[in-house]
Amino acid sequence: MGVSDDCSTFQNLPNLWRTSLPNPDSSSHKYQRGYCVVFAAPALTGATRMAATAALRIGAGLVTVQAAQRGDIYRMTLPPEIMVQDDGEPVPDKATVLLGGPGGISPHHKRDLLRRSDLPRVIDSGALPDRPALLNGTVKTVLTPHEGEFETLFGPIGDDRRQAALQTAQRAQSIVVLKGPVTLIAHPDGRLIVNDRPDANLATAGTGDVLAGMIAGLIAQGMDVFYAAAAAVWMHSEAARRIGHGLIASDIIKALPNVLKTAADPDS
Ligand SMILES: NC(=O)C1=CN([C@@H]2O[C@H](COP(=O)(O)OP(=O)(O)OC[C@H]3O[C@@H](n4cnc5c(N)ncnc54)[C@H](O)[C@@H]3O)[C@@H](O)[C@H]2O)[C@@H](O)CC1
Numbered sequence: 001m002g003v004s005d006d007c008s009t010f011q012n013l014p015n016l017w018r019t020s021l022p023n024p025d026s027s028s029h030k031y032q033r034g035y036c037v038v039f040a041a042p043a044l045t046g047a048t049r050m051a052a053t054a055a056l057r058i059g060a061g062l063v064t065v066q067a068a069q070r071g072d073i074y075r076m077t078l079p080p081e082i083m084v085q086d087d088g089e090p091v092p093d094k095a096t097v098l099l100g101g102p103g104g105i106s107p108h109h110k111r112d113l114l115r116r117s118d119l120p121r122v123i124d125s126g127a128l129p130d131r132p133a134l135l136n137g138t139v140k141t142v143l144t145p146h147e148g149e150f151e152t153l154f155g156p157i158g159d160d161r162r163q164a165a166l167q168t169a170q171r172a173q174s175i176v177v178l179k180g181p182v183t184l185i186a187h188p189d190g191r192l193i194v195n196d197r198p199d200a201n202l203a204t205a206g207t208g209d210v211l212a213g214m215i216a217g218l219i220a221q222g223m224d225v226f227y228a229a230a231a232a233v234w235m236h237s238e239a240a241r242r243i244g245h246g247l248i249a250s251d252i253i254k255a256l257p258n259v260l261k262t263a264a265d266p267d268s
């Protein structure tokens, strides 16, 4: 199983979460593959586009972007498969996951997202709360800070990243994905998954937005949130390894069909 240091710390390998991957059967319809709702960035529309497209590409049956202001801009620029709702329209009843933060989020959407503990949520970047306790935590929430965001919002990391991630997961009662060359996925119950795959090609604009969308897309399909975060982080690293130099964030989305095959294949 890839257990390291102690019995609650695991290396991020597909055999840890493969059996939890979504496995739609041949009679599934799109609503059975889950519905991801993405709160749009007011200005950095590219981040929203990448996150929403990644959620769709990793298998969510439907994706809707809730526009912050100008829905028409999103209608003109999103892939045609992705739906757009104008500001003020309610979150669709059939939503199975909410995602907000890539590229920023408007204040009213942030309030809505932080209150909606009834649905699984992926909370990234501009949507991260300044106090973990604000979340009314449920372990169906995933927070995805990079180290700068983590320290600004939750305090100094110090010399023990693992402890910092676990303590914040506990305080927030949420999964914490502390991103970086080594990404940590911490569960409030003390389990920790370590993705130790440094790769400078991932240090480029938008890769975090793509990762947030990938996590949300797996959760949309009903995958356990802790394993969804770990699987998305692994597939993100694996896509980067295959693409190599010259990687831009959108390439990761294009690589997903092949990476998904490897992730699901026990002989890989
Ligand atoms: N095309 C787009 O729409 C893009 C949108 N992006 C999104 O736009 C939002 C704002 O981006 P910004 O670049 O302003 O915000 P960041 O939070 O990435 O950067 C803000 C500050 O944090 C520091 N920082 C960044 N990464 C760090 C790390 N790993 N450890 C420590 N400190 C770090 C930087 O020095 C910077 O001064 C984010 O949600 C980001 O994901 C970016 O991904 C760039 C592309």
Ligand SMILES: Nc1ncnc2c1ncn2[C@@H]1O[C@H](COP(=O)(O)OP(=O)(O)O)[C@@H](O)[C@H]1O
Residues within 6 Å of the ligand: 146, 179, 180, 181, 182, 183, 197, 198, 199, 200, 201, 202, 203, 204, 205, 206, 207, 208, 209, 210, 211, 236
């Ligand atoms: N040197 C690196 N090695 C491995 N992964 C990295 C490295 N630098 C960045 N990453 C990954 O790339 C992503 C960057 O996310 P983030 O900092 O939020 O960027 P952005 O805001 O541009 O989307 C994270 O998943 C992080 O783990």
